[in-house]
Amino acid sequence: MFVSDLDDTLYHEIDYVISGYHAIGRALEQSGLMSECEAVGVLTAAETTAGAFDRLAALIDRKNQGSRFTAQWMVEVYRYHTPHISLLPGVAETFEALRNAGETIAIITDGRSATQRAKFIALGLDRFVDSANLIISGETGADKRSPLPFEIIVSRNPDQRRFLYIGDNPAKDFRWPNSMGWLTIMLRDIRGCNIHSQQIDVAECFRAAHTVDSYPEALRLWRRFML
Numbered sequence: 001m002f003v004s005d006l007d008d009t010l011y012h013e014i015d016y017v018i019s020g021y022h023a024i025g026r027a028l029e030q031s032g033l034m035s036e037c038e039a040v041g042v043l044t045a046a047e048t049t050a051g052a053f054d055r056l057a058a059l060i061d062r063k064n065q066g067s068r069f070t071a072q073w074m075v076e077v078y079r080y081h082t083p084h085i086s087l088l089p090g091v092a093e094t095f096e097a098l099r100n101a102g103e104t105i106a107i108i109t110d111g112r113s114a115t116q117r118a119k120f121i122a123l124g125l126d127r128f129v130d131s132a133n134l135i136i137s138g139e140t141g142a143d144k145r146s147p148l149p150f151e152i153i154v155s156r157n158p159d160q161r162r163f164l165y166i167g168d169n170p171a172k173d174f175r176w177p178n179s180m181g182w183l184t185i186m187l188r189d190i191r192g193c194n195i196h197s198q199q200i201d202v203a204e205c206f207r208a209a210h211t212v213d214s215y216p217e218a219l220r221l222w223r224r225f226m227l
């Protein structure tokens with residue numbers, strides 16, 4: 001069974017951040033407060049997303065006191081917008097090859113239900129992944145620092161014998177699948193643009209068994225170890 005992370009594994013999470021900033025900018029432009037371009041410029045100049053919302057809300061409040069366009073309003077627009085994001089090169093081809101080989105594909109991701117489901121649909125992943133095999137921490141109540149999401153996949157797929165997990169984050173993606181005997185693969189952050197750095201010091205049990213630069217490379221590992 002081929003199980004994948006979502007953020008910074010199937011698409012670039014920074015693209016989601018920019019997509020959310022544009023959704024906020026569009027709403028502000030429609031309200032006549034400022035252009036989308038100006039809003040996105042202010043948001044992208046900040047170092048963190050929270051800092052970006054505070055900075056833009058303060059700017060709006062200076063011009064228009066008591067405005068309803070607060071930082072909290074921006075958080076809501078960001079979390080519930082329909083994202084413009086796309087799969088990394090090679091992902092769709094890899095999933096097609098796995099599906100044609102009769103392999104089952106699943107996703108384990110940490111985040112809010114509505115946000116992660118919107119990404120799942122925007123990326124067209126419903127073509128490849130059954131909804132019972134989309135595991136979101138906001139729905140199960142346990143993130144990948146716990147074995148629960150991995151145990152759910154095993155219990156929902158009793159016919160499966162071998163499991164693989166591909167992710168990007170050594171802080172939490174590989175510890176539990178390693179201890180459960182899964183094959184673990186880290187997708188290297190080639191461009192250095194991931195939200196969570198891979199340059200962190202972790203114990204051996206947190207490291208993936210293999211590191212790849214692309215999904216087709218992961219497919220080759222799957223053929224070598226899982227068939």
Ligand SMILES: [Mg+2]
Nearest residue numbers: 005007008168
């Ligand atoms: Mg990730």
